[in-house]
Amino acid sequence: MALKKVFFIAEIGNNHNGDIERAKRLIKKAKIAGADVAKFQMRDLESLYRNGINNIEDLGVEYIKELLIKFELTQNDHQLLFEYCA
Numbered sequence: 001m002a003l004k005k006v007f008f009i010a011e012i013g014n015n016h017n018g019d020i021e022r023a024k025r026l027i028k029k030a031k032i033a034g035a036d037v038a039k040f041q042m043r044d045l046e047s048l049y050r051n052g053i054n055n056i057e058d059l060g061v062e063y064i065k066e067l068l069i070k071f072e073l074t075q076n077d078h079q080l081l082f083e084y085c086a
Contacts, residue, residue: 010035018071
């Protein structure tokens with residue numbers, strides 16, 4: 001049986017803390033570690049919650065709302081990171 005290469009995905013998520021330069025450093029470290037790709041998370045906060053980000057009724061989310069807003073990268077930031085990875 002032939003061995004197949006494992007596809008290594010580096011889950012960066014929100015560990016960049018909203019800082020695009022930190023995100024680039026994490027990408028570089030992931031590459032050094034052997035990652036094939038880096039995965040980030042992008043959320044549409046307004047549509048994610050039933051009543052929008054400013055009127056959350058979902059229990060257990062209130063405490064992370066400020067962090068999600070604070071650490072959110074823009075669509076343009078994600079595009080820049082995509083190009084950086086390429």
